[in-house]
Amino acid sequence: xxxxxxxxxxxxxxxxxxxxxxxxxxxxxxxxxxxxxxxxxxxxxxxxxxxxxxxxxxxxxxxxxxxxxxxxxxxxxxxxxxxxxxxxxxxxxxxxxxxxxxxxxxxxxxxxxxxxxxxxxxxxxxxxxxxxxxxxxxxxxxxxxxxxxxxxxxxxxxxxxxxxxxxxxxxxxxxxxxxxxxxxxxxxxxxxxxxxxxxxxxxxxxxxxxxxxxxxxxxxxxxxxxxxxxxxxxxxxxxxxxxxxxxxxxxxxxxxxxxxxxxxxxxxxxxxxxxxxxxxxxxxxxxxxxxxxxxxxxxxxxxxxxxxxxxxxxxxxxxxxxxxxxxxxxxxxxxxxxxxxxxxxxxxxxxxxxxxxxxxxxxxxxxxxxxxxxxxxxxxxxxxxxxxxxxxxxxxxxxxxxxxxxxxxxxxxxxxxxxxxxxxxxxxxxxxxxxxxxxxxxxxxxxxxxxxxxxxxxxxxxxxxxxxxxxxxxxxxxxxxxxxxxxxxxxxxxxxxxxxxxxxxxxxxxxxxxxxxxxxxxxxxxxxxxxxxxxxxxxxxxxxxxxxxxxxxxxxxxxxxxxxxxxxxxxxxxxxxxxxxxxxxxxxxxxxxxxxxxxxxxxxxxxxxxxxxxxxxxxxxxxxxxxxxxxxxxxxxxxxxxxxxxxxxxxxxxxxxxxxxxxxxxxxxxxxxxxxxxxxxxxxxxxxxxxxxxxxxxxxxxxxxxxxxxxxxxxxx
DNA sequence: CCCAAGTTCTG
DNA sequence: AGAACTTGG
Numbered sequence: 001x002x003x004x005x006x007x008x009x010x011x012x013x014x015x016x017x018x019x020x021x022x023x024x025x026x027x028x029x030x031x032x033x034x035x036x037x038x039x040x041x042x043x044x045x046x047x048x049x050x051x052x053x054x055x056x057x058x059x060x061x062x063x064x065x066x067x068x069x070x071x072x073x074x075x076x077x078x079x080x081x082x083x084x085x086x087x088x089x090x091x092x093x094x095x096x097x098x099x100x101x102x103x104x105x106x107x108x109x110x111x112x113x114x115x116x117x118x119x120x121x122x123x124x125x126x127x128x129x130x131x132x133x134x135x136x137x138x139x140x141x142x143x144x145x146x147x148x149x150x151x152x153x154x155x156x157x158x159x160x161x162x163x164x165x166x167x168x169x170x171x172x173x174x175x176x177x178x179x180x181x182x183x184x185x186x187x188x189x190x191x192x193x194x195x196x197x198x199x200x201x202x203x204x205x206x207x208x209x210x211x212x213x214x215x216x217x218x219x220x221x222x223x224x225x226x227x228x229x230x231x232x233x234x235x236x237x238x239x240x241x242x243x244x245x246x247x248x249x250x251x252x253x254x255x256x257x258x259x260x261x262x263x264x265x266x267x268x269x270x271x272x273x274x275x276x277x278x279x280x281x282x283x284x285x286x287x288x289x290x291x292x293x294x295x296x297x298x299x300x301x302x303x304x305x306x307x308x309x310x311x312x313x314x315x316x317x318x319x320x321x322x323x324x325x326x327x328x329x330x331x332x333x334x335x336x337x338x339x340x341x342x343x344x345x346x347x348x349x350x351x352x353x354x355x356x357x358x359x360x361x362x363x364x365x366x367x368x369x370x371x372x373x374x375x376x377x378x379x380x381x382x383x384x385x386x387x388x389x390x391x392x393x394x395x396x397x398x399x400x401x402x403x404x405x406x407x408x409x410x411x412x413x414x415x416x417x418x419x420x421x422x423x424x425x426x427x428x429x430x431x432x433x434x435x436x437x438x439x440x441x442x443x444x445x446x447x448x449x450x451x452x453x454x455x456x457x458x459x460x461x462x463x464x465x466x467x468x469x470x471x472x473x474x475x476x477x478x479x480x481x482x483x484x485x486x487x488x489x490x491x492x493x494x495x496x497x498x499x500x501x502x503x504x505x506x507x508x509x510x511x512x513x514x515x516x517x518x519x520x521x522x523x524x525x526x527x528x529x530x531x532x533x534x535x536x537x538x539x540x541x542x543x544x545x546x547x548x549x550x551x552x553x554x555x556x557x558x559x560x561x562x563x564x565x566x567x568x569x570x571x572x573x574x575x576x577x578x579x580x581x582x583x584x585x586x587x588x589x590x591x592x593x594x595x596x597x598x599x600x601x602x603x604x605x606x607x608x609x610x611x612x613x614x615x616x617x618x619x620x621x622x623x624x625x626x627x628x629x630x631x632x633x634x635x636x637x638x639x640x641x642x643x644x645x646x647x648x649x650x651x652x653x654x655x656x657x658x659x660x661x662x663x664x665x666x667x668x669x670x671x672x673x674x675x676x677x678x679x680x681x682x683x684x685x686x687x688x689x690x691x692x693x694x695x696x697x698x699x700x701x702x703x704x705x706x707x708x709x710x711x712x713x714x715x716x717x
Numbered sequence: 718c719c720c721a722a723g724t725t726c727t728g
Numbered sequence: 729a730g731a732a733c734t735t736g737g
Contacts, residue, residue: 180728181728182728185728315728316728318728319728322728421728422728424728425728426728430728432727432728433728434727434728434729435729435730437729438729438730439729
């Protein structure tokens with residue numbers, strides 16, 4: 001790869017006109033008129049407004065490819081429902097592509113890069129086109145891929161298909177990335193140029209020669225999962241045409257009422273577009289332009305509510321944009337609090353709490369109803385997501401990454417960037433997140449979002465006969481009322497596992513402890529003692545910032561790559577975090593209790609609901625293995641009951657192991673067993689996906705990390 | 718016109 | 729929880 005064409009070009013202070021051309025295809029017309037291109041589909045499963053596909057069609061013959069290499073996702077192996085969606089969507093895409101002239105070639109792989117190279121060779125292609133992704137893994141993988149394929153003489157181009165604006169296009173007046181949402185979104189809405197107009201689907205695709213490049217049959221579900229998945233098809237229709245229908249239905253229907261309806265937990269007044277958007281079945285730019293046109297119309301009609309509805313809906317699109325923006329600028333945001341002092345928060349490490357939450361047996365009806373709905377359907381209204389996750393973090397004080405992982409495994413629209421943003425927001429680990437010491441009371445939220453208790457009754461049949469007056473706080477109901485409703489608290493419906501008032505006290509204590517640890521760590525930092533402090537030395541010391549300072553990611557300290565070069569086409573920009581942060585993960589939390597999950601993860605799904613009880617297998621596969629012994633060893637409080645374990649998360653050693661073949665694994669994840677399912681990936685990427693404890697690092701490594709993570713750029717904020 | 722109480726919103 | 733905003737006396 002020659003110096004001049006580095007694909008990773010930092011563009012800062014560099015402008016709109018060139019950025020703009022990057023997101024449409026006008027700059028590609030100079031490509032030779034009949035070369036053969038691989039169009040690599042990922043989470044852009046559509047033929048409409050797909051810049052990579054359009055580029056391929058323009059430059060000649062097209063080989064359309066999808067590669068299934070889930071092991072590369074490490075702990076974020078897609079959950080069952082998410083895999084179901086993907087399989088449906090791929091079928092849909094394949095038939096669309098076929099009708100245009102070429103099939104979708106599907107490949108099973110354990111190494112995307114080498115599979116792509118094989119495909120290039122077997123098809124004689126000279127170009128590779130794909131659309132950008134912004135999760136940490138893809139940023140690094142795609143960057144490397146670009147380098148290695150370019151070195152082999154393949155022309156690699158990548159495009160923006162997922163965002164209104166690329167992350168590097170949206171900066172504040174000092175050309176620095178925003179650190180809060182509101183100004184970010186205002187800027188997006190007032191950019192000097194509009195998001196690119198959507199491209200039409202190609203009329204016809206000239207197929208490359210795929211005779212030497214047969215498809216693999218991809219398996220996304222096993223027999224047991226099939227039964228559960230069959231029910232999903234009743235409620236959802238994956239695929240880009242269906243996505244388009246859903247969009248139209250929403251825009252011409254519920255959108256206008258969005259601002260008034262959004263409060264109700266129950267109503268189907270949301271767009272239901274998120275899974276479609278996650279897989280790129282519909283283009284956000286199309287959504288944006290369409291919705292904006294509606295707004296113009298309503299605005300002219302003086303329909304204030306309609307106008308406001310569009311603003312609110314667009315804001316949720318904006319949050320999705322922001323999640324990518326955040327992930328791009330802070331590639332660790334899916335696993336580390338962005339507000340550094342929160343790393344010292346003493347999370348409650350209690351698997352029983354976690355289990356009660358998963359099963360919808362916390363004793364708070366709104367929370368429990370939400371968790372049962374999530375399990376049964378893979379779906380939750382955004383409001384309820386906030387309720388259950390806020391309960392998780394603030395009342396149970398479990399580490400948010402556990403909750404995020406569970407969402408990842410169970411949500412139909414599981415999306416790493418969006419979910420990381422959501423959990424960080426709820427956890428108060430963002431500069432503009434909720435106040436950390438704010439505890440929402442599920443009882444009051446219940447009457448707010450579900451005033452008549454219908455939602456609760458639907459998902460908690462055991463409470464169905466309880467009058468509305470008590471539906472959100474059965475623990476206060478008179479015995480006679482409970483009896484009449486057939487409820488025996490503590491037996492067929494639990495008492496609250498944690499009282500709100502107790503949670504408040506505990507939260508205050510935990511916060512005090514957090515500040516103490518933080519201060520101690522700072523002191524250690526200052527006098528250079530390394531080992532004095534036990535656990536708190538596990539967390540990178542920080543130069544204590546103002547409340548709103550974000551974590552300083554490594555890329556800010558490292559020299560920018562090639563600041564001066566002009567970015568060509570739409571080269572994928574890669575934050576320069578690849579070296580250190582992917583080598584080392586300072587882990588705050590242990591992995592979720594998969595052994596536990598595997599054994600007994602199934603909440604009792606209400607029997608009047610038409611969803612079959614699920615099997616635990618997919619959860620077991622999706623979750624990283626966590627051996628409780630490791631946890632116990634790491635904690636000193638063995639004598640106490642599980643529910644009183646609290647320990648700074650940094651003191652625990654998180655280790656991910658390959659998915660088990662059996663549902664139960666006694667196997668210590670950090671020994672050298674290469675394991676089964678994940679072995680390919682873990683072996684090849686041992687540095688980037690081995691989870692290391694801070695203590696395990698060599699002192700010199702540690703020092704360099706500490707130095708880097710404490711440098712304060714003044715540019716932020 | 719003011720004040721208090723109530724309501725809504727917060728990414 | 730707290731600010732900002734609305735409502736009604």
